[in-house]
Amino acid sequence: MKYPAISNQLFKKNREKVLRQLPSNAIAVVHSNDQMPRNGDLFFPFRQHSDLFYLTGIEQEKTILVLLPGAKNEDEKAVLFIIEPKPEIETWEGKKLSKTQAQEISGITQIEFEHTFHILFAKILQQHNVVYLNKNENPRLQTFVKSRDERFKRIIRKRFPEKQIERLAPILTECRLRKEPEEIGLITKACDITTKAFVSTIPHVKPGMYEYEIEALLTKHFLEHGASGHAFEPIIASGTNSCYLHYTKNSNTIQNDSIVLMDFGAEYANYASDATRVIPTSKTFTTRQKQVYNAVLRVLRQTTQKIHAGTTILEYQEHTKLCVQEELLQLGLLTSHDIMHQLHGKPAYLKYFMHGVSHFIGIDTHDVGSKDVILEPGMVVSCEPGIYIANEGIGIRLENDILITNTGNINLLESMPIEIEEIEDLRNSLT
Ligand SMILES: [Mn+2]
Numbered sequence: 099m100k101y102p103a104i105s106n107q108l109f110k111k112n113r114e115k116v117l118r119q120l121p122s123n124a125i126a127v128v129h130s131n132d133q134m135p136r137n138g139d140l141f142f143p144f145r146q147h148s149d150l151f152y153l154t155g156i157e158q159e160k161t162i163l164v165l166l167p168g169a170k171n172e173d174e175k176a177v178l179f180i181i182e183p184k185p186e187i188e189t190w191e192g193k194k195l196s197k198t199q200a201q202e203i204s205g206i207t208q209i210e211f212e213h214t215f216h217i218l219f220a221k222i223l224q225q226h227n228v229v230y231l232n233k234n235e236n237p238r239l240q241t242f243v244k245s246r247d248e249r250f251k252r253i254i255r256k257r258f259p260e261k262q263i264e265r266l267a268p269i270l271t272e273c274r275l276r277k278e279p280e281e282i283g284l285i286t287k288a289c290d291i292t293t294k295a296f297v298s299t300i301p302h303v304k305p306g307m308y309e310y311e312i313e314a315l316l317t318k319h320f321l322e323h324g325a326s327g328h329a330f331e332p333i334i335a336s337g338t339n340s341c342y343l344h345y346t347k348n349s350n351t352i353q354n355d356s357i358v359l360m361d362f363g364a365e366y367a368n369y370a371s372d373a374t375r376v377i378p379t380s381k382t383f384t385t386r387q388k389q390v391y392n393a394v395l396r397v398l399r400q401t402t403q404k405i406h407a408g409t410t411i412l413e414y415q416e417h418t419k420l421c422v423q424e425e426l427l428q429l430g431l432l433t434s435h436d437i438m439h440q441l442h443g444k445p446a447y448l449k450y451f452m453h454g455v456s457h458f459i460g461i462d463t464h465d466v467g468s469k470d471v472i473l474e475p476g477m478v479v480s481c482e483p484g485i486y487i488a489n490e491g492i493g494i495r496l497e498n499d500i501l502i503t504n505t506g507n508i509n510l511l512e513s514m515p516i517e518i519e520e521i522e523d524l525r526n527s528l529t
Pocket residue numbers: 372457480482497
């Protein structure tokens with residue numbers, strides 16, 4: 099682990115939240131992610147399944163958690179299966195977790211080896227009628243690859259057809275949405291690393307550099323400060339590339355008098371941050387770039403004011419759209435005629451602002467939770483309006499991470515420069 103141990107009280111609290119919502123005649127099973135094959139004998143870097151991490155803090159592959167809400171003693175309500183550490187594996191891959199270490203990290207006292215899972219699980223299942231199984235239910239996920247959880251579901255259906263299978267995902271989503279103070283601490287740390295990386299990188303940007311050189315400076319800072327790396331593929335998009343929403347090639351040369359849109363965030367202890375800023379490639383913004391920039395900044399401010407407990411993303415997003423529409427009129431990109439004659443379901447602003455304004459943030463950058471969830475203290479959302487003018491090569495998006503509290507909201511990226519003057523000062527701070 100690249101971060102100081104997280105108190106296992108967090109994982110205990112997380113398990114208790116899930117256990118409380120399960121009927122006592124049920125059990126729940128959560129599997130780790132697979133090690134995903136790359137080519138030859140290589141795997142992609144392993145990232146733990148967010149739900150398994152949330153419930154255990156264990157980052158190791160082939161880990162399985164079984165929850166037993168009906169058990170009499172607290173200690174018996176969770177069983178964790180880990181791979182057995184063997185010298186022939188450890189010679190290549192380094193030390194694997196011992197039972198004691200797994201217990202310390204997770205706070206679970208019943209630790210078993212994974213190769214005994216099927217025998218022990220069949221025994222556990224004999225006394226229970228209902229099995230809650232996990233699944234990634236993100237509506238935007240498109241994949242042909244079946245997860246360990248889904249493959250396990252197939253086995254249960256085949257071998258134990260009399261058992262009733264239920265969905266665990268809605269319960270986990272409910273729990274993961276509301277962050278514990280420890281989780282907010284980790285997201286804040288990720289945001290702080292991201293902020294410092296931005297501040298230390300921007301003075302070094304010069305026309306003639308490649309986009310990936312900016313990425314390299316950010317990555318260096320992330321790794322030096324304990325982040326595991328990027329929470330998502332960073333977007334370092336100069337000129338027209340700033341209008342491609344998910345541009346991640348980062349392979350172009352930076353031109354004079356242009357802009358670079360940077361959408362990036364450190365991942366710390368498996369928690370994400372997600373920031374977007376736009377900088378001029380020369381020492382100052384042009385007049386037009388400033389106009390568009392300040393338009394988006396106003397929308398960001400107006401939207402942020404609307405983010406509070408009791409509202410939903412869908413609700414305040416409507417306000418964002420109206421703000422963007424107004425700015426587009428002021429920028430001369432739309433006319434009132436365009437708006438009056440827009441088709442139902444195809445508003446005129448969509449040409450320049452085509453994405454949602456918020457998503458939840460947590461263990462995943464696009465964390466669990468739908469846009470009609472009523473916001474509560476402890477939830478964290480992004481706020482990221484944008485205006486993209488492809489034919490001018492100007493795409494501006496500004497993004498902060500917003501924590502909902504009892505007394506309003508807190509911008510976790512508050513110290514990251516965002517005013518035109520702040521950005522220009524930073525650009526010029528080396529000379
Ligand atoms: Mn975002």
